[in-house]
Amino acid sequence: xxxxxxxxxxxxxxxxxxxxxxxxxxxxxxxxxxxxxxxxxxxxxxxxxxxxxxxxxxxxxxxxxxxxxxxxxxxxxxxxxxxxxxxxxxxxxxxxxxxx
Numbered sequence: 001x002x003x004x005x006x007x008x009x010x011x012x013x014x015x016x017x018x019x020x021x022x023x024x025x026x027x028x029x030x031x032x033x034x035x036x037x038x039x040x041x042x043x044x045x046x047x048x049x050x051x052x053x054x055x056x057x058x059x060x061x062x063x064x065x066x067x068x069x070x071x072x073x074x075x076x077x078x079x080x081x082x083x084x085x086x087x088x089x090x091x092x093x094x095x096x097x098x099x100x
Contacts, residue, residue, distance in 0.1 A: 003062035008051035016085035023077035031068035
């Protein structure tokens, strides 16, 4: 069952954040990740106006998405973001059964 990596980000240092984002695509691909939305137009319909970058990545399974996040390569890339590049909320969610 597919699962989705959903991130909301606030970029505080674009140069530092780019060091993170430049490394991410090949890491995601190794785990079967497919970017569905990244950094496009958005409209906040409800909730706080805190985040201004949104990312949705589909993985074949929740386990593959979590393995990507936990991988050494991803953690090394995320260190740039965590070192002042930005603040992120990140979740993995199964597609689930929308009919129940």
